[in-house]
Amino acid sequence: MRTQVTELFGLSVYTDRAIFVGNVDDVVIDVDQKKIDSLAVGELNPEIGEVKGYVGLQIPFRIVKSVGDIVIVRHIPGIFKSPAKEE
Numbered sequence: 343m344r345t346q347v348t349e350l351f352g353l354s355v356y357t358d359r360a361i362f363v364g365n366v367d368d369v370v371i372d373v374d375q376k377k378i379d380s381l382a383v384g385e386l387n388p389e390i391g392e393v394k395g396y397v398g399l400q401i402p403f404r405i406v407k408s409v410g411d412i413v414i415v416r417h418i419p420g421i422f423k424s425p426a427k428e429e
Contacts, residue, residue: 347369347371347378350366350369350381350409350413351366351367351368351369352365352366353365353366353409353411353412353413354412354413355381355383355401355412355413355414355415356412356413356414356415357414357415357416357417357418358407358414358415358416358417359417361387361390361417362387362390363383363386363387363390363399363401363415364383364384364385364386364387364398364399365383365384365385366381366382366383366413367382367383367384367385367398368381368382369381369382370382370400377403378403379402379403380400380401380402380403381400381401381403381406381413382398382399382400383398383399383400383401384397384398386398386399401415405418
């Protein structure tokens, strides 16, 4: 998975269960290790859980599964809740 860091900005982030999380606002880089540490995600989907008072979320890069037209991250039930189904 090789890509330019600048290509990540603005990409939509989804879990591998097709739940929209938000959009990539920034990339946190570990300069000493020369690797990406996490993705700073903003415009959070209010239906994924308790995001009140948070403007964004840092997603560890180790849970990123794929980067292309969108970013796909591993679904973690405690963090990313499925949106409530309308009846």
